[in-house]
Amino acid sequence: MIPQIDEEKCIGCGTCPALAPGTFRMRDDNKAEVYNEKGDEDEAIKMAAEACPTQAILILPPL
């Protein structure tokens, strides 16, 4: 499970780093970024993606 952020859609709400702090973090420009694709359990990453208010988090299937 590989998460990606669509920066155009991210509104900087801070939800994804709150739910999966090992995977997502906020940048200085208040956009979220993925800094470790395997930083949290799949369930936490999925929960963060579902909780994103703008559907900015895409989850790719593993290679």
Ligand code: SF4
């Ligand atoms: S939950 Fe969505 S809108 Fe909020 S910071 Fe993360 S990517 Fe951005």
